[in-house]
Amino acid sequence: MCGRTSCHLPRDVLTRACAYHDRQGRRRLPEWRDPDKYCPSYNKSPQSSSPVLLSRLHFEKGADSSEQIIIPMRWGLVPSWFKENDPSKLQFNTTNCRSDTILEKQSFKVPLGKGRRCVVLADGFYEWQRCQGTNQRQPYFIYFPQIKTEKSPTRMPAILDGEEAVSKWLDFGEVTTQEALKLIHPIDNITFHPVSLVVNNSRNNTPECLAPADLVTKKEPKTSGSSQRMMQWLATKSPKKEAPGSPKKDESGIPQWSSQFLQKSPLPAKRGATRSLLDRWLKQEKEEEPMAKRSHS
DNA sequence: CCAGACGTTGTT
DNA sequence: GTCTGG
DNA sequence: CCAGACGTTGTT
DNA sequence: GTCTGG
Numbered sequence: 001m002c003g004r005t006s007c008h009l010p011r012d013v014l015t016r017a018c019a020y021h022d023r024q025g026r027r028r029l030p031e032w033r034d035p036d037k038y039c040p041s042y043n044k045s046p047q048s049s050s051p052v053l054l055s056r057l058h059f060e061k062g063a064d065s066s067e068q069i070i071i072p073m074r075w076g077l078v079p080s081w082f083k084e085n086d087p088s089k090l091q092f093n094t095t096n097c098r099s100d101t102i103l104e105k106q107s108f109k110v111p112l113g114k115g116r117r118c119v120v121l122a123d124g125f126y127e128w129q130r131c132q133g134t135n136q137r138q139p140y141f142i143y144f145p146q147i148k149t150e151k152s153p154t155r156m157p158a159i160l161d162g163e164e165a166v167s168k169w170l171d172f173g174e175v176t177t178q179e180a181l182k183l184i185h186p187i188d189n190i191t192f193h194p195v196s197l198v199v200n201n202s203r204n205n206t207p208e209c210l211a212p213a214d215l216v217t218k219k220e221p222k223t224s225g226s227s228q229r230m231m232q233w234l235a236t237k238s239p240k241k242e243a244p245g246s247p248k249k250d251e252s253g254i255p256q257w258s259s260q261f262l263q264k265s266p267l268p269a270k271r272g273a274t275r276s277l278l279d280r281w282l283k284q285e286k287e288e289e290p291m292a293k294r295s296h297s
Numbered sequence: 298c299c300a301g302a303c304g305t306t307g308t309t
Numbered sequence: 310g311t312c313t314g315g
Numbered sequence: 316c317c318a319g320a321c322g323t324t325g326t327t
Numbered sequence: 328g329t330c331t332g333g
Contacts, residue, residue: 003305081303082303090304091302091304092303092305093304093305093306096306098304098305105304106303107304
């Protein structure tokens with residue numbers, strides 16, 4: 001899935017890219033909170049803060065839920081019951097959420113049911129492809145081509161394509177969870193290219209991170225005489241290691257993506273998964289009302 | 298009922 | 310192998 | 316996501 | 328806080 005993004009635009013440019021239309025159809029720019037925490041980078045990793053869009057109603061009682069706020073936030077979900085001050089003390093991973101279990105996993109379904117939706121802004125994201133026969137992993141940059149509307153903010157494996165989808169996703173006051181989930185579907189107007197291994201280290205923050213690059217050259221580890229003897233010794237002594245050069249099981253030649261999203265892509269499997277996801281939601285809550293109309297007993 | 302987890306990746 | 314830090 | 320640490324006592 | 332497992 002997604003563990004690295006680029007979000008490098010200057011703040012004013014990013015803000016304009018997030019222009020949207022409110023309930024009255026007026027064109028607006030999202031209002032910033034904590035603008036100084038915005039830290040543009042070509043190489044954003046979990047624990048860093050990324051700009052996030054969310055409904056104003058999350059901040060002000062009685063606010064227009066179609067109005068949007070933009071705030072730098074730490075990557076990863078912190079459960080509401082987590083009392084430590086330091087979110088890095090959370091003892092399990094919440095940097096990703098599987099779309100096929102989001103309605104089962106308590107850490108995600110509870111906040112989802114409360115309308116806690118947001119949109120993480122990014123130029124695109126990185127994925128590492130493991131190739132057979134090497135330990136190296138080939139990074140790729142994946143993004144919307146810069147042709148259409150300039151604004152195409154994304155949430156990672158769940159990508160919202162276009163302003164309207166973003167607005168509906170955020171407007172938890174009017175748009176129910178079930179309607180919101182329908183906005184997430186595989187997108188096809190997306191593209192990618194291989195990038196340099198420079199992106200591997202999250203300290204590297206340069207345009208080279210997302211620049212097109214040649215595929216990683218599979219260099220045979222030039223083994224010195226001594227290391228060859230060492231390898232032989234390991235091969236005979238260690239039951240865990242396989243003899244170097246022994247035939248590998250998987251000769252399919254099919255590239256294995258780390259991402260479920262890219263692996264299964266926009267075809268039947270994913271469609272089916274999405275449908276059963278929605279079906280399950282519909283079963284457990286028949287006539288979901290939008291948040292704005294729910295009674296607060 | 299209480300205790301304890303609450304999550305993802307990938308690989309075997 | 311697994312966790313933390315970036 | 317990947318890279319890099321993973322530990323303690325005591326002294327400078 | 329809420330769910331699962333015992």
